[in-house]
Amino acid sequence: MSDYLAQTQAMLAKHHREGEKFAETMKSGFERRFGEAFWAFWQQWIAPAYSASPQVLDLGAGPGMFVRAVAERTPGLRAYGLEVAPYMLAAQVPLPEGCRLIACDLHDPQLDLAPGSIDAALASVVLHEMKQPVRALQGLQRLLKPGGRLLLLDWVRAPLEVYIRAQTEEARVFDPSTEVHELDDLFIHFIEHNRFSREDLIYLLNQCGFAVIYSKVEREGRYATLVAERRA
Numbered sequence: 520m521s522d523y524l525a526q527t528q529a530m531l532a533k534h535h536r537e538g539e540k541f542a543e544t545m546k547s548g549f550e551r552r553f554g555e556a557f558w559a560f561w562q563q564w565i566a567p568a569y570s571a572s573p574q575v576l577d578l579g580a581g582p583g584m585f586v587r588a589v590a591e592r593t594p595g596l597r598a599y600g601l602e603v604a605p606y607m608l609a610a611q612v613p614l615p616e617g618c619r620l621i622a623c624d625l626h627d628p629q630l631d632l633a634p635g636s637i638d639a640a641l642a643s644v645v646l647h648e649m650k651q652p653v654r655a656l657q658g659l660q661r662l663l664k665p666g667g668r669l670l671l672l673d674w675v676r677a678p679l680e681v682y683i684r685a686q687t688e689e690a691r692v693f694d695p696s697t698e699v700h701e702l703d704d705l706f707i708h709f710i711e712h713n714r715f716s717r718e719d720l721i722y723l724l725n726q727c728g729f730a731v732i733y734s735k736v737e738r739e740g741r742y743a744t745l746v747a748e749r750r751a
């Protein structure tokens with residue numbers, strides 16, 4: 520294993536706190552997070568980019584729940600998930616024929632997929648976990664066909680007060696008897712979850728060859744939904 524890959528995996532293991540448990544949380548919370556509202560949005564904004572035999576890519580696929588679900592919804596669709604954390608790959612769910620999880624560090628993706636072969640992609644709460652998302656977006660831009668679409672969902676920058684109230688008990692944070700390690704952990708996660716603003720994401724996408732055709736920030740300004748299209 521390269522030092523670079525080992526560093527990525529160590530960084531994620533820290534961010535995910537307990538990897539195996541987090542993989543199970545991704546599975547158990549999937550139906551709630553990817554409910555009817557999600558699929559209606561996907562149908563409206565992303566599915567119109569499908570070709571007759573669609574190919575879909577999931578960046579930071581976790582145990583592959585979305586890969587399975589998106590393939591099950593459209594006969595003949597092939598979906599591929601890119602994932603680097605060993606505990607996510609080990610927790611992989613059974614996937615339909617033609618679909619697979621690919622072990623890959625999105626910081627510098629090297630993939631054997633054909634340029635222009637992907638119709639649509641998802642990046643769900645992954646970019647904020649990365650040191651930089653430039654190579655991931657450039658790599659995706661190459662793999663998408665012109666007009667291919669990306670749905671990007673992620674935490675975005677919000678005031679500390681909003682973050683603390685949403686994440687934990689405010690009184691606990693300012694209680695002098697709270698353990699210093701708990702405080703450290705909360706404030707490190709604050710920085711990690713507050714990496715980019717919506718405008719930063721739009722800038723990055725523009726610079727990497729995409730046009731943003733939809734953007735919305737919800738949950739008190741903490742969570743962004745963007746749709747971007749690969750420019751011709």
Ligand SMILES: C[S@@+](CC[C@H](N)C(=O)[O-])C[C@H]1O[C@@H](n2cnc3c(N)ncnc32)[C@H](O)[C@@H]1O
Nearest residue numbers: 579581602603604607624625626643644645648
């Ligand atoms: C918060 S989880 C979200 C999983 C899934 N996208 C979902 O929404 O249910 C983020 C995922 O991205 C993966 N990830 C983060 N950085 C990555 C990288 N550099 N390369 C590949 N996967 C990465 C993590 O291991 C994790 O499985």
